[in-house]
Amino acid sequence: MGVYFFYETAEPVPFRYLTPTLQVGPLPPPYESDMSPSDYLEFAVEDLASDTARGLINSFSNAKRAFHLAIDSLLHQYGLFAKHRKSRFPEKLRLIDAIGMIPIEIMRNLNVERNLLEHEYAVPSKTRVKEAIDVTRLLLLATERLVEATPHEAVIGWRKPARHLLMQLEPQAGELRFFRISGQCRKLNGVSCISGPIRPFGGHGFSNGIKVAEKPWKTVPLDKAHLAEWQPIVRELVRAQRRQASRSTFVDHEHLTMTMSITLPFSLPEGTSWHEVLDKAIKEHNSSAASGDSSEHKDLDDSASSSSGAATQHDDTDGPSS
DSSP, X not given: XXXXXXXXXXXXXXXXXXXXXXXXXXXXXXXXXXXXXHHHHXXXXXXXXXXXXXXXXXXXXXXXXXXXXXXXXXXHHTTOHHHHTTSOHHHHHHHHHHTTSSOHHHHHHTTHHHHHHSOSSSOOXXXXXXXXXXXXXXXXXXXXXXXXXXXXXXXXXEXXXXXXXXXXXXXXXXXXXXXXXXXXXXXXXXXXXXXXXXXXXXXXXXXXXXXXXXXXXXXXXXXXXXXXXXXXXXXXXXHHHTTOSOSEEEEOTTSOEEXXXXXXXXXXXXXXXXXXXXHHHHHHHHHHHHHHTTTSOOOOOOOOOOSTTEEEEEEEEEOOOO
């Protein structure tokens, strides 16, 4: 681990420290579709150019599809879509606000509900359609950075009972899972922390000396009934992604991190753990890369893919000491 975030007792999070150990890039949309929000937005712009009633209706509908898919994809990125798939659109916006992604006040100022929820059967004016396209374009720009490197795994120091845990976000199941973890500890910022790399270079499995329980110590469903429990945790993952998790931050210069962006195609059968599948995909990728390195160098910085069954992973594996 390279970056640690620390929390005061008064802060509404159940842990003393958090250090991300695995981050992922944009996940595919949570639907069986190859379409992305940008695709629908492009259609909206093209339809608007026709300057006909049919074009205005189609343009507005595509802008609305782009906006809704962007919101659903953002919720899916942080594990919230699975348990809130059937929620109404305004409720999904409130979820976005609850975890600090985009202030709902901004949405209100942009007249999102007026621009995107009206005109179900009427022909919208060209001005209203342009506003809908602009609102959607602003949303895509605002959320672009939020999915670049989402923490899907972190080591944390639980407050009560005091223990070190490996926290994993399972977007497919809509859960946070916490596993007991043990390893070498050291005091950082006055707090006992798991120190050093928990994964070997390449990201597959765990390093020697690191022991992780096979079964979760605790599982928190990301549903309405457990909102008070998961909201401050997921909110902190959003802030950690922005590197703003806490004013008290420690950079462990003895265990710096290297970030590699790779695209891993895989399937995720229902009931399968996201992290098990991801770990297997990384292992297969590393084996393939190792065999290929004997004849040629492999470029690990592949372009991100938004097609179904592919995800870009930002793997914060620990590199050599500085």
